Amino acid sequence: MTKRYPGGVTAVDGLDLRVREGEVLGFLGPNGAGKTTTMRMLVGLVRPTSGSIRVLGRSPGTPQQLAKVGALIESPAFYPHLSGRDNLRLAARYAGVPDTAADRVLAEVGLTERAGSKFRTYSLGMKQRLGVAAALLKDPSLLILDEPTNGLDPGGVTDIRELLRALGRGGRTVLLSSHVLGEVEQICDRIVVIDRGRLIADGTPDELRGTLGQAVLLIDADPIDEAVACLRAHDRVRAVDPVDGQLRVTTDPALAAALNRRLVEAGIDVRELRPLRHSLEEAFLELTAPERPARQEQTITTGGTR
Structure with missing residues (x-):
């Protein structure tokens, strides 16, 4: 798939990506690599300029597809004057799920004690947790998360990391974008790296470390x-x-x-x-170094098919 914006900016350039059922896939790339645009295309918020996309066997953005997808893309947006619980209950009604789902997901992300507080009083980390909770409301088959630990303190990062691990073990498919490479290394079964909208590496954390x-x-x-x-x-x-x-x-x-x-x-x-075991960070910096020549000739694919 390719996405070109007016003015000649190519955000995603011929990206061929497969996410396997039941895996936790890390989606990495430097700022401006096209990660968020790709995620927005997967849920129908942005249409590709060319190419085709199938998510859970359906076209992105259709009601049938969205019923099985939970997503947190960029910063979560809620009504500031409503409590965390009331925001989730409202979202549950739009999603066609029972109000009781709100309390279930609040417990999953550790916000039960502050569920009655207004959203505007939440810290950045709490807002992120509420965004993850909203993505879980429909008990989705596919969870798409864009920087879910942004703003969390170390304890909060650990909580969300354990939650994502549990989600992966439960058979749910998770697509995770993050700049915290240690987090990705601990959580993800497979990692895809893109740069300038193109796929440049695809493999397990161990396989990517071996590309050095x-x-x-x-x-x-x-x-x-x-x-x-x-x-x-x-x-x-x-x-x-x-x-x-x-x-x-x-x-x-x-x-x-x-x-x-x-x-x-x-x-x-x-x-x-x-x-001497190379870190994922070293591999990532090597793969995305500005001086790397002709990225289309440097694509590294390790492990199975994309």
């Missing part, structure tokens, strides 16, 4: 100067960098046992030797 090309072993050895000389003499070691009293060795991880044996035979004590 160079493998690094972390070695704690003594004496360190002799260890550096010993390792640099190996023809398959590309680099040895002392960092904070340890060595970062760029090489094939399969050589770990051989390098350990080489050091020990040289009379060097090895206290630790392990692969």
Whole structure:
């Protein structure tokens, strides 16, 4: 699907995306990458310029489709003079579900104690929780969440994270956009990264971390100067960098046992030797670096089909 706005701005550029039933999919990209526009197209708020979209087997925005979709896109909007509970009861009536659903979802997001307070008195984090609660009112098959932990304190982030995990375990499909990469790494089964409206990576968190090309072993050895000389003499070691009293060795991880044996035979004590696990943040920054050439030629697809 493609979305071009008047003035020549292309927000989404030939994006081919599949969200699998029952998975929690992380949807990542830098600001302006086209994430929110994509989400708005999935619920019929924006029409694509070209391409086709099917959500739960139906066209976006139809009553039959919306009955099975819960969404929180951008900032939640409620009546400021009504309480959280009354706002949700009103939303429940529009959605055709019983008023009692309001209390159920308030409990799910931890707002029961403040349910009777007016929305205008809510903190930013509480407003976000109420938005997630509204998205859950219809007990949807698909939940689309755009930055659901925005404004939450660490405790609130943990609560929403546990809620999303529970939703994923329950068989519901979740599409989650977030800038908190640690949160995505802990929650999501699969991650899609887009940049400038194009898909540039698709895989599990482990698969995306593996796109960084160079493998690094972390070695704690003594004496360190002799260890550096010993390792640099190996023809398959590309680099040895002392960092904070340890060595970062760029090489094939399969050589770990051989390098350990080489050091020990040289009379060097090895206290630790392990692969250095790249973070999802490092992978994301590498994938979306401004200097990356020709993104259409750099697309990385790992794991199954899109």
